[in-house]
Amino acid sequence: MEEISQSMGLAMGLVRQLDQTLLAIAGLSLKVSGVAVLAASLLALPLGAWLALARFPGRQVVIAVLNGMMGLPPVVVGLLIYLLLSRAGPLGSLGILFTPAAMMIAQAVLILPIIAALSRQVIDDAWSEYREQLLSLNATRWQCMRALLWDLRFTLLTAVLAGFGRAIAEVGAVMIVGGNIDGVTRVMTTAIALETSKGDLPLALALGVVLIALVIAINTAAQLMKSYSMRRHG
Amino acid sequence: MADPAGAGAPAILPLAGSDLSWRAGDVEILREVSLRIEPGTRNIVIGPNGAGKSVLLRMLHGLLAPSGGQLAWATADPLRIRRGQAMVFQRPVMLRRTARENIEFALRVGGMREGVRAAARAALARVGLASLEDRPARLCSGGEQQRIALARAWALRPEILFLDEPTASLDPAATRAIEEIIAAMHAAGTTIVMTTHDLGQARRIADRVLFLHRGRLVEDTPAREFFQQPRSPEATAFIKGELLW
Ligand SMILES: Nc1ncnc2c1ncn2[C@@H]1O[C@H](COP(=O)(O)OP(=O)(O)OP(=O)(O)O)[C@@H](O)[C@H]1O
Ligand SMILES: [Mg+2]
Numbered sequence: 001m002e003e004i005s006q007s008m009g010l011a012m013g014l015v016r017q018l019d020q021t022l023l024a025i026a027g028l029s030l031k032v033s034g035v036a037v038l039a040a041s042l043l044a045l046p047l048g049a050w051l052a053l054a055r056f057p058g059r060q061v062v063i064a065v066l067n068g069m070m071g072l073p074p075v076v077v078g079l080l081i082y083l084l085l086s087r088a089g090p091l092g093s094l095g096i097l098f099t100p101a102a103m104m105i106a107q108a109v110l111i112l113p114i115i116a117a118l119s120r121q122v123i124d125d126a127w128s129e130y131r132e133q134l135l136s137l138n139a140t141r142w143q144c145m146r147a148l149l150w151d152l153r154f155t156l157l158t159a160v161l162a163g164f165g166r167a168i169a170e171v172g173a174v175m176i177v178g179g180n181i182d183g184v185t186r187v188m189t190t191a192i193a194l195e196t197s198k199g200d201l202p203l204a205l206a207l208g209v210v211l212i213a214l215v216i217a218i219n220t221a222a223q224l225m226k227s228y229s230m231r232r233h234g
Numbered sequence: 235m236a237d238p239a240g241a242g243a244p245a246i247l248p249l250a251g252s253d254l255s256w257r258a259g260d261v262e263i264l265r266e267v268s269l270r271i272e273p274g275t276r277n278i279v280i281g282p283n284g285a286g287k288s289v290l291l292r293m294l295h296g297l298l299a300p301s302g303g304q305l306a307w308a309t310a311d312p313l314r315i316r317r318g319q320a321m322v323f324q325r326p327v328m329l330r331r332t333a334r335e336n337i338e339f340a341l342r343v344g345g346m347r348e349g350v351r352a353a354a355r356a357a358l359a360r361v362g363l364a365s366l367e368d369r370p371a372r373l374c375s376g377g378e379q380q381r382i383a384l385a386r387a388w389a390l391r392p393e394i395l396f397l398d399e400p401t402a403s404l405d406p407a408a409t410r411a412i413e414e415i416i417a418a419m420h421a422a423g424t425t426i427v428m429t430t431h432d433l434g435q436a437r438r439i440a441d442r443v444l445f446l447h448r449g450r451l452v453e454d455t456p457a458r459e460f461f462q463q464p465r466s467p468e469a470t471a472f473i474k475g476e477l478l479w
Binding site: 134135143 | 292295297316317319320321323326327328329330331339340343344370371372373386390
């Protein structure tokens with residue numbers, strides 16, 4: 001117990017001093033997960049919108065598979081991306097294994113189904129309300145998708161943030177494709193895992209505190225923005 | 235108002251429906267409705283709640299495919315047919331944008347490229363809502379939203395306009411204003427197909443009354459005649475205010 005409170009004290013000290021290592025690691029985490037969430041959203045939001053509006057045989061199966069993929073195990077995604085990017089793999093020539101780029105790809109793959117499935121659900125619900133009105137105005141499929149994505153932007157932000165939360169908190173995928181190289185691919189989660197196993201609890205705890213604070217701050221900001229916009233736009 | 239049909243374009247009316255049916259599961263909601271909508275007419279569809287009025291309007295507008303029977307426009311050009319129509323729904327849907335942007339959206343989707351903002355402004359002014367231009371449409375009152383929906387339809391300059399109880403939640407002054415706009419659109423050549431539960435309004439507007447009862451078109455009668463003496467016992471009871479079940 002004493003050790004924990006002592007470590008906690010040291011951890012808070014690191015956070016207060018804005019320790020360089022701490023900042024670098026947290027910064028890389030934000031960068032990797034931020035790029036991953038942007039890239040994934042760029043694909044997942046249109047995909048979700050398309051799937052909400054499209055009608056084709058087997059659609060329910062596709063939706064079920066997509067929903068199931070929300071729970072993809074990070075280590076397995078990491079392994080697949082590893083195989084793709086490793087020297088002998090099909091994308092080996094890129095030479096990006098054990099770089100932040102590989103970590104971004106792995107996280108993007110991991111959260112793409114989350115953002116797509118959640119946004120599909122949101123857009124599907126709205127579509128049943130908007131459908132006849134938009135079709136009456138002769139909106140094309142493409143115009144309907146764009147109108148819905150724009151109208152639901154604040155709700156969709158929640159889906160995007162769910163993806164971000166998952167990305168920044170996962171450890172398995174970035175560990176495998178990033179390698180947890182000090183100063184290069186070490187992010188908060190992999191650092192916590194390593195420091196804990198080494199017994200360096202203060203740094204691990206400090207990173208944990210930062211990680212949790214970050215996730216809470218981002219979600220709170222999103223919530224505030226959403227309720228503001230609901231008041232503003234109805 | 236400009237010629238709604240557009241210079242030289244083929245007219246889409248008359249619209250002829252024959253034996254139109256619509257079933258939901260095994261319930262027959264519309265049964266063998268045959269009618270003809272002539273250009274320039276004001277057709278009022280009346281009947282008790284659940285008679286199928288909204289379903290009929292949505293079918294004529296092309297949102298519901300008939301499960302039996304046929305619907306034929308005067309032209310075969312699908313784009314003209316689509317763009318020649320507009321509809322104001324019983325519960326209008328507003329996008330999460332300002333009132334003006336809602337109308338601009340409709341105009342852009344309808345193919346307008348220039349003067350969109352001015353046209354949207356004019357439409358809002360037409361329904362007496364110029365001051366609500368920048369208000370988020372979803373925050374407008376129910377009656378205001380219904381007027382925005384009418385402004386949106388007006389801006390599209392349709393050849394035929396479907397209105398599903400457009401004044402259901404409006405105050406008397408707004409109701410008058412809407413009726414005047416409908417009259418003006420009609421005077422400019424727009425064909426009107428409208429439902430209402432306000433018999434006084436039906437009397438003021440209609441050239442012709444279509445009386446629906448349990449999915450059947452029980453009467454299709456010139457308005458003057460209908461309000462003097464309906465042909466069917468159901469309609470007679472209905473305008474006397476008796477409940478019809
Ligand atoms: N999509 C649908 N699926 C199943 N039943 C439907 C559907 N749409 C309408 N109905 C049914 O069809 C019947 C006619 O509905 P409709 O909305 O046309 O009535 P209405 O004449 O417009 O009534 P009101 O005066 O209350 O507006 C109702 O019994 C309704 O429950
Ligand atoms: Mg109705």
